[in-house]
Amino acid sequence: MGGVTTIIAVALLVTFGAQMAASESDVEVAASKESPQVPWYSGTSNQLSAWYFGASNRLMAWYCDASHQMLAWWEKTLKPLTLHSAERPLEQAPIVYCSQPLDTLKIFQQIGQQVLNQEQALNRIENALSVKEKFRSVALIGPPGVGKTLTATALRQYFPWQKNVQTYSWTTSVPDAEQKFLHQFANQLSDCGMNLLIIDDLQSHDHDVVPSNNKLLLERVATSNKIVLMVYIFTLKTDSYWAQFEELQRRLPKQMPLVNYRIFGRDDLKDCLKKELVVMQRELCPDEQTRILGKALDRLHYAGCKVLHPLILQEGSKIDTSDASICSR
Structure with missing residues (x-):
């Protein structure tokens, strides 16, 4: 899609550049055309007005003709190419999503x-x-x-x-x-x-x-x-x-x-406690950890690691890591 967009942009720049060059040439031609004859006694201002009117009419005629040419070129060439490139990913996206393998x-x-x-x-x-x-x-x-x-x-x-x-x-x-x-x-x-x-x-x-x-x-x-x-x-x-x-x-x-699934023991409870503290963003003093592990071990056979979360909430106290002496109080 990116490559097609680049090609379209370059084509537009080349085309508009050519058209601008043509417009400058045509303006010079229009300006060099002999203006309608105005009697000398009408004055310089009237002669300039007549010259400007004639040049602007020629320039407008050229602009209309160039616009029609650009529109025809867009409809026949760029528009089909743009729509085809834009629609293809939309058509392929559901196919890729549905058919992707289970990794x-x-x-x-x-x-x-x-x-x-x-x-x-x-x-x-x-x-x-x-x-x-x-x-x-x-x-x-x-x-x-x-x-x-x-x-x-x-x-x-x-x-x-x-x-x-x-x-x-x-x-x-x-x-x-x-x-x-x-x-x-x-x-x-x-x-x-x-x-x-x-x-x-x-x-x-x-x-x-x-x-x-x-x-x-x-x-x-x-x-x-x-x-x-x-x-x-x-x-x-x-x-x-x-x-x-x-x-x-x-x-x-x-x-x-x-x-x-293997049955957990005390070492597994320690690993679960460490992970649960990280998830809950809490820190426990060593004596609190020992107390919680002891209670969890008593309930291990019918609760496993599930018991740790409520025990941490009930028994543990969230400590301020900036106060290093809190666990010694």
Whole structure:
């Protein structure tokens, strides 16, 4: 587009330069034309007026003729070229936006900056969503507070086709609400880019919803150009974690990857606390950090790193970094 604009500008400058040169020549010709004969007794002023009137008429006639020539040149040459060059990017933009590949490498590099100490899980999710299939599903499985929902939230944030993303928090308190939502999502699938559906807050006993959901969406994409990415998030109880995990392995579709998030310990809590303080823009004295970590460790099995944010607000005091003695008081 920039090259075409430059060509047009140069063409206009050359053309107008030629026209200006022609105008100067014609003015001289018009001025040199013999003026209408005016009797000598009419005086010099009348003779000059008659000469000026004749020259201006000739100049106006030339201007009208040159304007018509320029207009014809614009309509036949420059205007079609300009419109063709301007419209081409507008026509190509939606095509490029819709057909761009899903850059999972870049997306999960960004997610890895937010989700701590789950590198193996993130690598497995990236691989699961990178396969060349029209329907791709993956289950994120782990205890509370280890980064499952944070992963899905970041995936939604960096997903290129934002209008094609839906998130649903699973609940059995409203009859048929889930099926209504899923059918609505299936009916609104877009063939521009990919579609992402995230279903969160699933428990181990909700395993039956996965085969039925996958079947419905597989049928929708089978005879279309639509692509669907399905992410299920299962939160398991820590005290019976491995028994629930093995149950899911037996019940969930064999071809669907199950990504297990590792259970956090004290060192992971320290990393989470450090990150949370940066996000909250707070500083804690060493004794406050020790007290918060102790309380968080007591709740680790059912809250994970989620417990840190409210504990910092309740137990911690924001300190003035200019006062170095505040932690010793």
